Amino acid sequence: MLKTVALLVLSNVFMTFAWYGHLKQTNVALWKVVLISWGIAFFEYCLMVPANRAGFLNGFNGFQLKITQEIITLVVFAVFAVFYLKEPFQTKYLLSFLFILGAVYFAFKK
Known part of the structure; x- marks a missing residue:
């Protein structure tokens, strides 16, 4: 469970910068921002996919994984x-x- 949460936190850091990091850089062309964001998002995927796999193999169901990811995203x-x-x-x-x-x-209550 700790591995899943740690990977989800790291992946969300990357995705937050991919989606919102450019907001203060209004002088950069939008197409450049999109390409840079895609590059950052690649690393997010490299962490998110293993996080979901590890979580699923360790007892999380799909709903629990998604809800956990959303809480981490908000934090x-x-x-x-x-x-x-x-x-x-x-x-x-x-x-x-x-x-x-x-x-x-x-979601986690039995």
């Missing part, structure tokens, strides 16, 4: 938005995340 993005994009983290975002954590609870 990684929140850190990215605050520290890279310099956006304030508001209480409404925290409340939204808590509701999503509730969804995780129900």
Whole structure:
């Protein structure tokens, strides 16, 4: 489980930069941003696919893998938005995340 989560975290760091890292670089042509993002996304895939395989082989089902990945995505993005994009983290975002954590609870409840 730890291997799966670690790979998911790393893959989400790459994907967050691929999708949102260019937002502050508005002077770069869009086609260049797309090509750079594809290059970054390649490394995300190199981590995401093994993460999902390892998780599935270690007892996660598809739904659990996806929900776990989404929570990790939100946490990684929140850190990215605050520290890279310099956006304030508001209480409404925290409340939204808590509701999503509730969804995780129900997804893993037996």
